Structure formats: C-alpha cells, structure tokens
Amino acid sequence: MLLGRVVGTVVSTHKSAKIEGLKFLLLDMIQPATMEGQGKYVVAMDGVGAGTGEIVFYTSGSCGRYTEATLGRPADATIIAIVDTIEIGGKPTYVKNPVIEDAK
Amino acid sequence: MLLGRVVGTVVSTHKSAKIEGLKFLLLDMIQPATMEGQGKYVVAMDGVGAGTGEIVFYTSGSCGRYTEATLGRPADATIIAIVDTIEIGGKPTYVKNPVIEDAK
C-alpha cells in the first residue's frame, strides 16, 4: 500500500454505472520520512470516509475491489485506512491531530 | 485511477477478436495541479463515450475488465469517467466547459 495525503476531489457526472455512488478523492503521494508531497497524484475511491488533509494509505490493482465499498467495482485504487501515526526508527514522523470529541 | 486528457485515437484492423468493437483512445497523462500533459501516453478502451480534449480517468490492470463495455475483454486500461471538476485545496484546478444543451 502507498501513503498519500488527501488534497482534493474529482467530480464526474458522466461515468461507468459501476462506480455510481463512490467518492473520488485526489491523493498526493507522500514521502513518509519527511511527510512532503511528491507531486505524484492518484484518484482513489474512498472506502473509509477520509477528508481533505488526512494521511491515508490505499490499496491498488485488483485489491482495490476487495473492500466493503468497492466489491466488484472497477476501483484500482481504494483508500483502506486513515493513518494515526507513522513511526520510523522508533520516532514518529507523523501524528494525526487528536480529535477533541468533547471539549466541554 | 489516473487522470489523462484524450489527445487522439489509435486504429487497428488486425487485432484480437476479444477487442472487436471497442474504441481505442490515446491519453496523455496530466498533472492535476497544473493540468499540463506529461508526454506519457497510454492507449485506453473507451467505456463512457469520451471525446478529444476531455479530461478523464481510467482504471488499470484487471479492473479494466470490470466495466459494462469491457467485461471479459483484455483491457488493461479503461476510461470509466469524464471529469467535470478537479479541486485541490478547495480551489478548482479544472472545470469542464459547460455544455449549452438548449441555446434557443
């Protein structure tokens, strides 16, 4: 699986019936040691409800059809995880901002 | 899925019987932040009736066989969507020219 940052969306009204109802997110691949975007983009089906700015990884090829959201659909890139932390050599290179669920 | 611009066509009379009746379009991969072509070409089966100049995305590998138009056919790249808008960081980098359907 490859790591990317959700940077945008791709909208299409005229498309294969097999991908109706799916959301297409635009990912910029990241280098996990520096977390910098590489300017290498992929359109991925969203299988987990990812949002802009989040770090995710996606599965490609036929594996893209093996998630709940994409079964039997021609998705060659499907986001399967929103990343919380990336650790290299025992040190975090990325920690997702904690969600304050109840700030009262 | 990867984004490309339809730049031309490829015609073949001598071909596998399994791809008879399909249309072969030539795509130039684009960089969605700049919308510039990358001079990296792929021949894609047309699954949605795309035309020259349109921005599309295609699915690759075995997923290319999972559209209505290509079921069971050896299409390793099939166009599955004509793109209306691409948005990066909340700003559109591409908006398809609106089709004036009724200009009376």
Added chain:
Amino acid sequence: MLLGRVVGTVVSTHKSAKIEGLKFLLLDMIQPATMEGQGKYVVAMDGVGAGTGEIVFYTSGSCGRYTEATLGRPADATIIAIVDTIEIGGKPTYVKNPVIEDAK
C-alpha cells in the same frame, strides 16, 4: 495498453510447459507523438501474428491471459493489435505502409 515497435525476437528452448508454442517478440516502447523508440524493452507474447517493424499495442498483467492465444497461460504482456494509424490532435503521427495485396 502501451504502444511498442516490434524490434526483434527472444528464443528459448528451456521454458515452462505453459508457454510452449507461443512466440516471444521483443518490443521497444514508443512515444506516439514522435514515434521514437524509448529504449525500454518488453518481451511480449504474440497474439496476432505481428512482424518486425510493426507498431503494436499489448495488454499487461492478468489481461495478458485473456486472449485466444494465451488463455490460462502466464503471459503478463500480450500483443492484441497491430496499429494502422495513430492520430494526435486530428493529425496522423503514424500511418502503416499500405500492403499492396495484388500488384499485377
């Protein structure tokens, strides 16, 4: 699918029984705007009777097993079309030399 020029052959007597009887052609990938070879080679199974010098496109991955010639065989690159014309922006970049079938 990717475009290539048939530049040669690869011969093997010691090989998997599953590819017995298939012909292995050597392709040099081409850039369709200039028709120049890229020095990037692939060994492809011949599914259409292609000959040296011809421009073809091949299908890759599991799709390579979905032609009449290669069904169930481990062919990850199979030529499925001999190209007649390539057109970019409405202008031909390649036209196959017409075959004079009856020159009497």
Added chain:
Amino acid sequence: MLLGRVVGTVVSTHKSAKIEGLKFLLLDMIQPATMEGQGKYVVAMDGVGAGTGEIVFYTSGSCGRYTEATLGRPADATIIAIVDTIEIGGKPTYVKNPVIEDAK
C-alpha cells in the same frame, strides 16, 4: 518480489474492516548489491512476524492476498519472507545477525 528493510510502523484505528487485525509495517526498498535504502517506501502487511531492521521481501498485487494471513483481504503488499542471506556473484552482500538462542 522486492527487497526492503523494515524501518517502522504505520498505525490506523479508522480503517476497512477487511484489514482489522493486520499489522502494517513500513519498508524502505533496498539495493541488494549495496544494501542501501533507496528512500522509496511501501506499507506492507506483515505475514511472517517481521521486526524493525530486518531485511524482508514482499509480494505485490493480487499475490498479496495469497498468504495465510491475508487470504481475501485487500493487501497489495504482503511480507512473505525474512531474509537470512543475499548472495551476488557467489559473495554474500547480506548475512542476518545470528540469533544466539542459548547464550548460557
């Protein structure tokens, strides 16, 4: 299969149910002649209990679903072996540190 060094981990709580219970390791691809990391990273499912610093190889694409740990799961990269030795031209370029199982 490609060779990599386990350099870290990727943690996700919000993910596809199909990958629940799997461990995601971060690999840096290595050049086996020099054993240097290439700064090219992949997230791989762990099918063999690999640990940080170990040299492994992983299988990609649909093959990633054909291990005991990942059957039917959308894993497009699964570690299938921890490497003991790599030999090029008859000389070892890598030998795993021997594990002293009983140092009494």
Added chain:
Amino acid sequence: MLLGRVVGTVVSTHKSAKIEGLKFLLLDMIQPATMEGQGKYVVAMDGVGAGTGEIVFYTSGSCGRYTEATLGRPADATIIAIVDTIEIGGKPTYVKNPVIEDAK
C-alpha cells in the same frame, strides 16, 4: 515479461508456508540491446531450474502464479524461460554459450 540475468540467490528460513520449497533467485534487469545490467533487482521464483549467469525472462503479477511450480502460491515474479538468443533488427545481441553435452 522482462529480461534479467540471474546474479545471485536469496535465502530465507522464516517465510510463509505457501512458498516453502521454492527457490528464490536474484535477477538484475538487463537492457537487451547492450545486455548490460541495470542495477534494478527483483527476487524471482525459479520455475525452470535457472542458474547463475543465465539470461531469463520472468512473468509478473498474478501471472506469476500460473506456472507448474507456483500454482496458487504468492509468487509475483516467476522465471518461465531460459533465453537462448535475443535478436534485434535481425542481428543477435545475445547467444547462450552452447552446452557441450558430450565432449569425449
């Protein structure tokens, strides 16, 4: 399929049960016009009994599981042929050293 030279071996005792009994060879991809190694390595399952120094081609992706030796095994790269000759533009760029089977 891609061409490579067998340059070494990779040994693993701790591995997926699904690849027990297979031999892992290290290939250096070659440029068939010059026959030079490209320093781009892949670990391939040996499906034909290839030896060090031989030129081979391997099949990748799911095709790697479609040889007698690897059926149902997660081999994303399997050697399916030992090459005798490579010919480009009608001239051999590679001819395997003839094996003197009976030198009496």
